[in-house]
Amino acid sequence: MTAGATAGAATVSAAGPSELGIVVDRVARRFGAVQAVVDASMVAPMGQVTGLIGPNGSGKTTLMLMLASLLAPDQGSIRVAGHDPVADPASARRLLGWMPDQLGSWGSLSAxxxxxxxxxxxxxxxxxxxHRAAELIHLVDLGELADRPSRVLSRGQKQRLSLARALVHDPAVLLLDEPASGLDPAARVALRRTVRRLAGEGRAVLVSSHVLAELDEMADSAVYLDRGVTADAARIAATRVSERAWRIRSADRHRLRDALFRAGVPWERIDADAGGLLVPIAGEDAAAALLTRLVGEGLAISAFAPAVGELEHTFLDLSGERMAAAPPAGAGGPGAPADPSPYAPPAPGAHPAPPQPGGPQ
Amino acid sequence: MIPFFTGVRVIAGLELRQRVRGVAWYVLVGLFGVVVLIVTGLLIWGFRALSGGYDSDPGGNAIFSTIVYLVLLLGTLVAPAFSGNAINGDREAGTLATTQVTLVSTPQLVIGKFVAAWISSLAFLAIAAPFLVVSLVIGGTTVGMVLVSLLVLAVELAVISAIGVGLSGLLRRPLFSVAVTYLVVAALSVGTLISFGLGTLVAQERYEYRSATYDYDDSTGNSECIVSDTTTEGTRPRPDYVWWLLAANPYVVMADAVPTRYGSGDAPSDLFGWIKLGVRSLQQPPDSSLVDDPCNYRSDRSPSPHEVIDRSVPSWFVGLAIHLALAALALVGAIRATRAPARRLAAGSRIA
Incomplete structure (x- = not known):
């Protein structure tokens, strides 16, 4: 767990007492008439990156604020690195680093x-x-700008300053609220590496985002939050075998189409885009079987991969389920089913499909 | 937890660097210095002309009291601007929550901000202090008077800063809390005068008195005082019921706190002394001997100004107590309203 700790940075101290960095159990919070978080339960293990996924207004930031010891939940309990941020905020704050979605910086102070x-x-x-400030400036690559007033920083640069600020006290648990918004592609890659390394050092990292492709690349597991309710494990598991589009590329599109038809894919359900043909396939096993068959027929397949990321698929599938359960106008509809055990650890053996750029040749 | 004063010092330092100390602040302090310089120059020039070219006691005293009141006026006008958005301004800028997730406690945060606002308004006092020393040189003031006035000014600026910081924690919108702080300053400076006037009107009482007539005896040439048998009803104001309203006025606190020098006839010999005498004599209940025993009433029994002041409750003490209570209330309120994790939030407010 003490992977490549940066020079001088103490190794993450509190991984010992609890293997779970964050435990949220049946938490609810309302603001006046608005029930921002209805029933949220989740865990984020130490040494892993956990994604917090949900559409805008689903309660992600409210949940983050409760984890950051800024908001008290109306119901339920929270443990951050084993400490209750409501009863004992000081102990929790010592071990948690929070990067807010709204970037506030002291404009006339330098980074x-x-x-x-x-x-x-x-x-x-x-x-x-x-000493720590110098280290962090190096870590987030703000070298030349470190001594200029922070109001001259661009949004992306402020974002990096904000990340550095969350890391000042070398926290065991990191809460990153939309860390990638406003970052250019190079900075995103750097952020992903940084986040992975921070988790590799033994920290629990919770990253919220609605840019799912991005989380796909850095999160070990994900928590889905929709209308203030976290999706439970059973529903997430169900989405893994539900149909999703796979992109298949071959030099000869017509032969591929014929082969797919012979393999039992209905003609009208085969779509095409610039990258190849889009085919609905239910689950990894079915995909493997189809690929074997296509290769067996002698087709030259150059790409075979899910067209939508794992998280996006799960997310769309879950919200589709809700839409189906409660038709559009359905205010006060059934919403998420009331599950007797909504305690939702990340899916068993949470190793999502490997990143798919290019896919297997 | 970090040590209390370390936390307060870091917060105050941040506040001074980030929010208070800007170009605008230096411009204001500079302008204030220029105004005090001009006023002092005019006063010296004017009183020399009056006294035929010599430095005089009244001149020195006029400079003293004018500068003290000028600092009090400008200080109470500027302090709300420095303090009135300390907390909700940070909330809007998104820097409050990032401070609250650190190990600094809410009392440290609020008090640190108060200290920073106080220090930045004390700069105005520092600029004015040399001019008070000038009044010492010219005469008409004592070291004690200058020291007490500086002390009271510092406390009054602290009170306004505390009220500003407190309101910025209690109210959501920065503009609104700055405005309310100004209203509090106005209520103390002007409102106390108005409410004292109204209070005196309300606090009138009806009373009965017997009039006395003098019967002149032709044979002896003496006149005899006879108390009439019938009583007459009248009304009289009772300012002694509402004098504390006036005591809460910062200008009265200042005048009352500064030690008074007495001249001929045990009367105060400076402006602050006369104000003090006025406020103190309002504490006196109506002279009952005039009502009960009009024949034995002798005007020379009434006390001298010096005696009036010595016998009355120091109203600066009452006034400062009221001010400090307001300041403490505001700060405690702000600490309660800013606590994190927050349970209740004002409608429409955000945490970060």
Whole structure:
């Protein structure tokens, strides 16, 4: 668990007491008449990146604020690195780092001063804080800009400063609320590497986003939040065998189409896009069987991969289920089924399909 | 938890660097210095002309009291601008929550912001202090008067800063909390005068008195005082019931707190002393001997100004107590309203 800790950064201290960085059990929170979080349960294990997925307004940020010890839940319990952020916020805050979705920075302070002062607010000595700030500036690659007032930073640069600020006290649990918004592609790649490394060092990282492709690349598992309710494991497992589109590419599109038809795919359900043919397939096993058959027929397949990311598929499937259960106008519709055991650990053996750029040749 | 004063110091330092100390602040302090300089120059020039070219006691005293009131006026006008959006302004800028997730506690946060607002308004006092020393040199003031006035100014600026920071924690919109802080300043400076006037009207009482007539005896040439048998009804104001309203006025607190020098006839010899005498004499209940025993009433029994002041309750004490209670209430309210994890939120407010 003590993988490549950065020079000087103490290894993550509190992985010991609890293997689960975050435990949320049946949490609810309302604001006046608006029930922002209805019934959320989830865990985020240490050493892993957990995605928090949901459409805008689904309660992601409210849940994040409760985890960050800023909001008290109306019901339910929360443990962050084993501590209750409501009963004992100081202990929880010592171990959690929070990167907010709305970026606030002290505009007339430089990035370096911001980090030093944040370190001081975590009780670090002036020199230790300065040392840590220099490390973090290097980590998030703000070198040349570190001593300019932070109001001149671009959104992406502020985002990196915000991440650095969340890391000042080397927290065991990291909460990142929409960390990639506003980042250019190169910065996204860098962010993904950083997040993976932070998890590799033994931290629990919870990343919320509605850009699913991005989470697909960095999350080990995901929590789905829709209208304030987390989806339970059974529903998520069900989506794994539901139909999704796979993209198949071959030099000879017509032969491929014929072969697919012979394999039992209805003609009208075969779609095409620039990348190849899109075919609905239910589950990994069916996909493997189809590929074997196509190759067996002597077709030259150059790409064979899911057309939508794992998370996006699950997410769309789950929200489709809700749409089906409660027709469009359905205010007060059944919503998510009331499950007797809504406690939803990430799917068993949570290793999603490998990233699919290119797919198997 | 981090040590209390470390937390307060870091927060105050952040606040001073980020929010308070900007170009606008330096411009304001500079302008204030120029205004005080001009006023002092005019006063010195004017009083020299009056006193035939010599430095005089009244001149020094006029400079003293004018500068003290000027600092009090401008300080109470500027302090709300520095303090009135300390907390909700940070909330809007998204920097409050990122501070709250650190180990700094809510009392440290609120008090740190208060200290920063206070320090930035104390700068105005620091600029004005040399001019008070000028009044010492010219005469008409004592070191004690200058020191007490500086102390009271510092406390009054602290009170306004605390009320501003407190309201910025209690109210959601920065503009609104700044405006309400100004209203509190207006209520203390002007509202107390108005409410004292109204209070005196309301606090009138009916009373009965016997009039006295003098019967002149031709044979002896003496006149005899006879209390009439019938009583007459009249009304009289009772400012002694509502004098504390006036005591809550910061200008009255200032005048009352500064030590008074007495001149001829035990009367105060400076502006602040006369204001003090006015406020203190309002504490006196109506003289009952005039009503009960009009024949034995002697005007020379009434106390001298010095005696009036010595016998009355120090109203600066009452006024400062009222101010400090308001300030403490505002800060405690802000600490309660800013606590995290938050249970209740004002409608439409956001955490981060």
């Amino acid at each position: 370096r001063t911001t980090l030093v002062q944040t370190g001081r607010l975590y009780g670090m000595h002036r020199l230790a804080a300065a």
